[in-house]
Amino acid sequence: MTQRIATPSKTKEIIEANGFYFKKNFGQNFLIDSNILENIVESGEITKQDCVLEIGPGIGSLTQILSERAKKVIAVEIDSHLIPILQQTLEHCHNVEIRNEDILKTDINSIIEKENNGKPIKVVANLPYYITTPILMDLLENHRKVETITVMVQKEVAQRMQAQAGQKEYGALSVAVQYYCHANMNMIVQPSCFMPKPKVASAVITLRLRKEPVFEKIDEALFFHVVKCAFGQRRKTLLNSLYNQGGLGLTKQELTEAMKAVGLKEMVRGEALTLEQFGALTNQIAKIKQEASMD
């Protein structure tokens, strides 16, 4: 086994030798515990068949382990100061391609086409926390060909992603993530495992993209519109949120009937609805809208 980059002394040595300074605005908190990194790679179930997209390789600590387990690793790093360091630390990792790009501007579909013949890739990352949601929603909403996403995120974001109806962390992010994936939090990671230490605890979560859509038939835009209304004003009833903010073109009476038809009480709040209930309500609203347009 080659010497691990992810130890406090090795990380410090690389950083000092290259005159590198951490940039807060890029969310640079490097992992210095290689057991955690091994666990991330285990959680991602990376094998020699896999093409992996790593977001934000930093100085290459996770990349090094991914390179040993995967067929190919594409590592996208925004900070140009890290590129010469990565070329050095990963010089023996011949299956790693380093790209100096902003992940939010990277053509991920073309990576999937060119590097994996259009077959689903796996995403693994210790994410820059300031753009966790845009990165994940880009992968999910655009239906990128991805099998699993295993990422380190803020602990409370991981809790929100896997929360169920009725739990205090449950919100629009929970519904959005669970609409596309099965979410499973693998471990909690303390600030002392990073250099520099972040202010918050972190967690590793694996999102397994659903092989079949959760609903056989659904108007996706309407579904997410209903979800957004439901959580937009958490203290209001779902009926009032949909009627006042929904802009759905339905009367209060029609909305009450739509809710009743799927077994929802008039006074229910949005946060009490399960994913399935959001789906059933969306389909019922779509049906009423369609009937109204045919009158």
Ligand code: SAM
């Ligand atoms: N993977 C390394 C590790 O585990 O030690 C570093 C993780 S650090 C939390 C996040 C990394 O993402 C940094 O290297 C940062 O420069 C990079 N980054 C930040 N914004 C990015 C973006 N928009 N696109 C690509 N990389 C980005």
